[in-house]
Amino acid sequence: GEDVEQSLFLSVREGDSSVINCTYTDSSSTYLYWYKQEPGAGLQLLTYIFSNMDMKQDQRLTVLLNKKDKHLSLRIADTQTGDSAIYFCAESIANNDMRFGAGTRLTVKP
């Protein structure tokens, strides 16, 4: 398909790990991104991965990329209530435009 697909909702308990999954569309995408949107705010880049990498770790965040399946995931370790937000997966497509998923709303329960 032509859409970047994500589950719309995820709920976890504080201290657990969260895993947000994304399926993207363009096998030639150069960069894949995770953005975070807090209530009433714009999107902020959390992390990105270059397409020749399988994994990237940045403190509590781990990004895994499976190019064969065009699958991207974001793992947040020790999830905190401050991590509650909408997380968007995005890919850079052939003409260097960016295609966004619909966003996954992460709710962290105390």
Added chain:
Amino acid sequence: NAGVTQTPKFQVLKTGQSMTLQCAQDMNHNSMYWYRQDPGMGLRLIYYSASEGTTDKGEVPNGYNVSRLNKREFSLRLESAAPSQTSVYFCASSENKMYEQYFGPGTRLTVT
């Protein structure tokens, strides 16, 4: 360094009215973008400007016009607002098209 700023934050229009959404960035970025965000649909690109003096249509340009006034400013105009244009509008900028985009705080527009 304010990043990307947008005005207004909120706006209510009647069907048929016109308005311009303003966006400015102070990061000396070449590329600027206008997106709309609708529930369950993510962000859809309306128009973008890869560099000063150029503008191009995105995925959903109908009913909108843009002006890249200078390197800093990129405005979005609704000539005759329709209820289908009720949305949250985000402006973004990036150094160049393939790099990280920085987003403004958004404008929540309601058309009645």
